[in-house]
Amino acid sequence: MKLITTLILTLFAGSNSAIASEKxxxxxxxxxxxxxxxxxxxxxxxxxxxxxxxxxxRGLEEKNFxxxxxxxxxYMMSYSLGAMEAIFMTDGIHHKKKEDLPPFxxxxxxxxxxxxxxxxxxxxxxxxxxxINRYSDKDTRTKDLDEDIKCKFFTAYGIMKAYQPGLQxxxxxxxxxxxxxxxxxxxxxxxxxxxxxYTEPPKSAYDMGRSIALSMSLTSLExxxxxxxxxxxxxxxxxxxxxxxxxxxxVDEIFNRQFEQQVEASEKIGYETNFEKIGDYVExxxxxPFNQYNVEWxxxxxxxxxxxxxxxxxxxxxxxxxxxxxxxxxxxLMAQLSDEDGRVYEAAxxxxxxxxxxxxxxxxxxxxxxxxxxxxxxQTKSEFVVxxxxxxxxxxxxxxxxxVQWSFDGADAIKWAEFTEENIGNHVAVExxxxxxxxxMVNQQITGGRCAISGLTPEEIxxxxxxxxxxxxxxxxxxxxxIDLN
Numbered sequence: 001m002k003l004i005t006t007l008i009l010t011l012f013a014g015s016n017s018a019i020a021s022e023k024x025x026x027x028x029x030x031x032x033x034x035x036x037x038x039x040x041x042x043x044x045x046x047x048x049x050x051x052x053x054x055x056x057x058r059g060l061e062e063k064n065f066x067x068x069x070x071x072x073x074x075y076m077m078s079y080s081l082g083a084m085e086a087i088f089m090t091d092g093i094h095h096k097k098k099e100d101l102p103p104f105x106x107x108x109x110x111x112x113x114x115x116x117x118x119x120x121x122x123x124x125x126x127x128x129x130x131x132i133n134r135y136s137d138k139d140t141r142t143k144d145l146d147e148d149i150k151c152k153f154f155t156a157y158g159i160m161k162a163y164q165p166g167l168q169x170x171x172x173x174x175x176x177x178x179x180x181x182x183x184x185x186x187x188x189x190x191x192x193x194x195x196x197x198y199t200e201p202p203k204s205a206y207d208m209g210r211s212i213a214l215s216m217s218l219t220s221l222e223x224x225x226x227x228x229x230x231x232x233x234x235x236x237x238x239x240x241x242x243x244x245x246x247x248x249x250x251v252d253e254i255f256n257r258q259f260e261q262q263v264e265a266s267e268k269i270g271y272e273t274n275f276e277k278i279g280d281y282v283e284x285x286x287x288x289p290f291n292q293y294n295v296e297w298x299x300x301x302x303x304x305x306x307x308x309x310x311x312x313x314x315x316x317x318x319x320x321x322x323x324x325x326x327x328x329x330x331x332x333l334m335a336q337l338s339d340e341d342g343r344v345y346e347a348a349x350x351x352x353x354x355x356x357x358x359x360x361x362x363x364x365x366x367x368x369x370x371x372x373x374x375x376x377x378x379q380t381k382s383e384f385v386v387x388x389x390x391x392x393x394x395x396x397x398x399x400x401x402x403x404v405q406w407s408f409d410g411a412d413a414i415k416w417a418e419f420t421e422e423n424i425g426n427h428v429a430v431e432x433x434x435x436x437x438x439x440x441m442v443n444q445q446i447t448g449g450r451c452a453i454s455g456l457t458p459e460e461i462x463x464x465x466x467x468x469x470x471x472x473x474x475x476x477x478x479x480x481x482x483i484d485l486n
Contacts, residue, residue, distance in 0.1 A: 025227035029246055030254040031216070032234025039208060052205040053239040059209020060232055077171055078183040082190025085161075089191075089443055090198040100445050102424065104199040106151040108192045110158020115189035125163055128156035129331035133306045136426055157425050162188035165329055169338060278395055281402060284458035286465065289393045289402075293468040297388040297406070297432050301419065302362070302378040304427040304439055305333040311357050315377055318351045324375075332427055334376030334439060345373045364429045364436040368455035374439055378429040384419040386412040388432075390471060393461060394452070404461060405452035413449025421445040432464060 039056070040047055047056065110128070113119055135145060135153050145153065168182040193214050202208040216231060234251070236242030246254070287293060305311075315333040319325050322344060327337035339345055345367040352363040357377065365375045391406035408416050420442050429439045430453070437453050456464075
């Protein structure tokens with residue numbers, strides 16, 4: 001896991017260049033040499049014999065992207081975004097009990113169907129959504145399903161995860177003016193590849209080679225390409241299966257120099273950008289970050305309504321009025337969209353005011369600090385309600401993320417774990433004191449009672465903590481579990 005993560009961070013390659021080269025690239029050679037040696041560090045039962053070494057090299061050579069894919073910027077962009085999505089999904093899984101994890105092989109199976117082009121649209125996605133809806137009501141918990149149905153449920157979840165909305169818009173926001181077109185097969189393949197690498201430990205030296213080749217091949221438009229033939233040549237030299245083209249001491253020097261330059265550059269850019277952003281944000285806060293405050297909150301969480309249920313016609317009408325049909329989540333009465341100037345948010349507030357819902361349903365609408373508006377309909381009949389009496393604001397200086405965090409106590413933490421387990425695969429709408437906060441998808445059961453919200457404006461945070469008193473001499477919360485916003 002650590003090795004793969006390190007590779008992802010340091011071996012991003014540009015997506016507009018082929019990786020074949022007639023000339024040895026010394027940096028790529030050093031990468032291949034050093035990361036192969038890293039596989040030998042500590043106890044590694046998979047790399048014991050010369051045959052293991054040869055299998056490892058075979059895995060490196062067979063997993064690499066072909067030249068057509070590497071020269072297809074749309075493919076590589078979508079693949080990379082799928083890979084990042086999988087990394088977010090697997091965050092923290094190694095700290096959870098095996099029985100609390102979703103069946104990743106089944107999710108991967110659904111993603112592979114999309115990645116391999118074995119999906120017929122719209123029939124297969126409609127069938128997948130129907131299956132998810134069938135086993136997602138409040139009286140059904142996934143752990144109570146028999147293994148066959150449970151796997152079918154999460155296979156359907158994998159299919160729908162590949163078709164989540166907003167991919168093209170996200171690509172456009174990342175690279176304004178880009179010519180990249182979303183590629184759902186590439187997105188699904190990226191997710192499946194990383195899920196396999198993170199959730200299934202290598203069973204052989206060949207698998208290990210494939211994992212490292214996969215990580216090396218992940219791309220970033222901001223970095224120079226890694227020459228793959230040089231990378232493999234370095235790996236072979238490290239295992240005495242090829243010529244030592246560059247002496248070992250020079251390899252060490254090349255690798256260390258490049259690593260130091262990357263760290264210095266990323267730290268400087270990240271620190272300066274985040275410091276300025278955090279400083280502006282904190283100046284607007286009326287409370288002190290990293291301190292616990294007494295609060296009187298009523299936290300309410302309800303399930304977002306599925307398409308075809310309840311007031312679907314009313315939601316469709318409002319979505320049409322706001323012209324946000326393309327931003328509606330598949331199978332959900334909910335839309336998430338970019339809204340830089342807040343006009344859609346203001347229009348949405350007026351629209352939901354003028355379109356009343358029947359009993360058992362409620363509108364929700366909010367806009368995050370990142371200029372993103374969410375609108376949808378929740379079910380009031382299935383809800384989780386609890387009082388919260390202490391909370392804080394935490395700042396991640398590395399990412400620049402500001403989190404409002406709290407913890408459910410005792411019996412409430414157990415109820416929260418049960419509620420999230422019952423709603424795996426569903427979006428849920430979270431309110432504090434009847435004000436909508438956000439609507440994340442529940443990817444897995446959340447135990448421990450700890451939660452956090454990111455993306456709130458300083459004004460919203462000030463409203464939540466208005467008249468709150470600071471708690472003196474109280475230990476800060478640790479191991480906060482942030483709800484997955486994806």
